[in-house]
Structures are given as structure tokens and as C-alpha cells.
Amino acid sequence: MDIPVFAGMNGSAIENxxxxxxxxxxxxxxWxxxxxxxxxxxxxxYWQKSRDEEERExxxxIKDENCRNMGCIFQNVSIGIEKAYFLVNGSSKDSLIQFYDEYIDLYKIGK
Incomplete structure (x- = not known):
């Protein structure tokens, strides 16, 4: 059975x-x-610096007071010309969690 791309409870994907x-x-x-x-x-x-590289977790x-992952610190980031791909998915015992993904131009955020 195929799960739809946007499967998951509305309002469960990360924000900001x-x-x-x-x-x-x-x-x-x-986030x-x-x-x-x-x-x-x-x-x-998960992120992928370029289309040629593997996705890495x-x-x-960075955790909040409830030990939930609310951020990430990356080291040795090299700013390339290509957009980097970011994906945040989630898991819960109670329901399916929607994922969030975005392409971000690292060159722009490095300035």
C-alpha cells in the first residue's frame, strides 16, 4: 500500500x-x-548539500526541555553555489507526522 506524500496529521509538521x-x-x-x-x-x-551527495542525518x-529535537548544529559546512535540500520528518506513537522539506541557498544565508 502506498502512503500519500502528505500523509500525517494536519498541523504536525515542524514550523519556523x-x-x-x-x-x-x-x-x-x-524549528x-x-x-x-x-x-x-x-x-x-536530514540534509543533502548537492544532488550528487548522499542525504545525511x-x-x-539541539534538544528542548522534553528531550525533543528542536534544532541541529552542523560543523564543517562548506557554502556551495547549489541549493541544499533539508528534510525534517517526525515520529509519534499516536499518529503519522507530516514531513517538512525545503531547498535553501546556503550562499545567501552565509552572507
Missing amino acids: FSCVIYNICFMNCT QAGRDAPADTQYFL CELY
């Missing part, structure tokens, strides 16, 4: 996703839990 590059090679990405996401929702961030998550 943003990334900041600092000290040339570090990048912080942060907020979806408004209607169950309390046990855990989020996972965040190695160093």
Missing part, C-alpha cells in the same frame, strides 16, 4: 524552520514543533 551560518563553517538550524503534533513527537533532520541535535 531556519538556518544560520556562523564562524564560516558552522550552521545552526532550528518549532507542529502546533497539533502529539507531545511524544520526535523530529529528525544531523549528528548533533
